[in-house]
Amino acid sequence: MADATPPDGGRTHAEARLLVNARFRDPLPPASLHGADLPDAMAVEGGRIVAVGRAAELAPFADRGFIRTDLGGATVLPGFIDCHSHLLLTGIMDLGMDLSVAETLGDVLDMVADAARALPPGGFVRGFRLEELDLAERRMPTRQELDAAAPGRAVLLMHATCHRCIMNSLALKQLAVPRGLPGADTEGGRGNAPFTGLVRDPGILTWVFPAMLRSMERSHLDAAALVAARSALRVGITTAHSMEGGELTPGCSPVLLDNAARLPLRVVCWNQSMDLAEVEQLALPRVGGCICADGELDARTAALFEPYSDEPDNDGTLLYTQQEMDDFVLQAHARGLQVAVHCESERAIDQVLRAIERAQRLEPRIDCRHRIEHFELPTWDQIDRMAAAGVVASMQPAFVESFIAGHRLAHCTSLFGPHRVRRLHPYRAILDAGVRVCGGSDSPVTNYAPLRGMAAAVNHPFPEQAATMAEALRMFTVEAAFSAFEEWDKGRLAPGMLADLVLLGHDPLDVPDTPADVAAVADIAVLGTWVDGQPVTTE
Known part of the structure; x- marks a missing residue:
């Protein structure tokens, strides 16, 4: 796969290390494990984890020439994976x-x-x-x-x-x-x-972004990619799914792929174009990202079944007909591609679910892992259909804090009314239905900040829809890896996995279950980020 090249970033993979004096937290063991119950040593070699256990058990690795590296009591997690971002746009905006x-x-x-x-x-x-x-x-x-x-x-x-x-x-x-x-x-x-x-939509997507990018030099885009990659690494992200190309950022997928080997983190490129020949030319196993079935909630362009509460003549905008979406999804599905489509609200979700369900009936496949991006305002029935179809919900929990919670809740209620507003980001209902949820930021919409996203998923303004901290952690690790067919390489601290790590000043699963303590998870210090078993500089 063209985007599976390990990052270089000036590092060598030769050093074998024995990491000690840390608490190694795998997302899958029981969350009840805390402190001294956690493994305190890890051996890494050739960019992968060799062993995880107690320091005494792993001591023989030092005799084999593994460099003993003291991590100063840090909590170590698998490197975070951001499943929906726009790396080049993030860098452009950072600049x-x-x-x-x-x-x-x-x-x-x-x-x-x-x-x-x-x-x-x-x-x-x-x-x-x-x-x-x-x-x-x-x-x-x-x-x-x-x-x-x-x-x-x-x-x-x-x-x-x-x-x-x-x-x-x-x-x-x-x-x-x-x-x-x-x-x-x-x-x-x-x-x-x-x-x-x-x-606003759709003109901002079809005209403004492309025109803005055409006015920029290639060197500016290259610099933007590196700036954004370093921003991601600073918050513990070792893999970023980047939505590039298509109408929104034409020509940017090749730019990202050209830069991939020199970036200090891993990238998973989604080419957000319905042109499947373009995807095949890029040798990508997936298609989509911000192929926008609808617009955005706050702009009142997300497609609803009933009008916005404050605009009774406006029920949002579908950007494709059902036939257009059916044809695209079926063609991509029949070619064995993984498909992801932007759907913020009910009517767009329904359109894309219908297309996926139809494609599966006509061309049955096992374990497709198609994704709906955002999935912000689903109906309860749509959640059940997602589970039945095996569709992954690629969501951005930080949206809860940025656009829904606190003083923003009154604004959201004015948009959707007191009943619909309670279906915004319904994590509990989604998870209980068995839908796999991966986490992202949609950077630059919200900044790269997995810990902030985790805290927001738990501190939900409607407590009955909150995730647990363990579930939120898995959104950015285990489930994130699953969403890109990378669960055998990423998302866990286990032998054979890539040694992509984040070192934290505190264990996010070891905080009291109070709103203030959960909110503080967003501010846990990231002490270091490792890729391929080596620390990565973010300067």
Whole structure:
């Protein structure tokens, strides 16, 4: 497989090590094992785990020349796996202007003005991670405000969800946003009126992202890949599933695969295009990622069975017909590919489930592990159908903290009403039904932060839908490996597994079951990240 090449990152795999003075936590043994009950030594050689046990039992490895390495009492887990991210976009945004620090609209406009002054006339200001609900004014800037803040410069500010953006007049011109682009707002909603500068689904996916990427040099994309990889390693991620290519980021799958061998972590590339010839040319065993069946919940473009509670004429948007989705899934399924499709809500989930169920009837296969990405607002019946079809739910628990819990819950209730809102991220129902759940971040939508995701899955605003910490850990280890047919190499601390490790300052399974203590899991220190049995630098 083209994306299975082990990372190099300047490391040698020759050193055999005996790791001691640590607590080695495998995600599968009983969670009741704590402290001194856990193994305290591990032998690694050739990039793989050779043995795990008590230090006295493994002492003979030192006599065989294994380098004794003291881990200072750390808790050691399998390296985390992020099952849904956009590595290149993450790096692009990390290299750009971070608007998440803004507290007011004035802060945003000041940052834009400062960036504009540093550019020549005609230059392009790009800002990312803008969330209007975090601003005192609780609104996005207007096209006119951006024009005034950056005269003679183009400005594009991307919303935190990446499903909306606001542009000024020069950016609309430089990106050649066409009249009639679906999702491009016009003044008063009139087709011949000037653009407001706001673009949402589907236009942001089909036009804005591709146009933005075409304006970037290849060297910038290469640098972005490395920056994002180091960000992931700093939080203990040793494998990142990266959704690239397709309409959203055309041409980026080859960029990622070209960079894979020099990146200091492993990548699993998903080419998010319905063009199966392109997937075959890339020699990938999977297809999809952000092939978007619908839009995004907060933008009110996710496809619902009933209208949004605050917009009675809007039930969201399906981006494909049932026939189009049926044909794509069947063709990919018949070729033996693993399929993943973005479905945030009920109507999109139903469309894709129907397509998968139909494909399996027409072309029966064993253990396909097709995935639905996000799966944020399913019906109870859809959860049962997922289990029956063996479809994996690829979910992003940090969304709970970022977009649902706390002060955001009132906003979500205004979108969906008091009954539907209780079906947002229903982990307990999903897990109890037997659906396999793998965890991700959707970085850059939320930052790479598996521990934060684990804490969010447990600290659910609706306690009846909370996962346990042991289940949350498995989402980013065992289940994550399963979701890519990698369970024989990753996700566990057992002989024969890759020696991809994360060293933590505390055991996340050894915290009291109180909201405050669970929340603190997000802040557990990552003391080190190892790939192929060697520590990896993140600088």
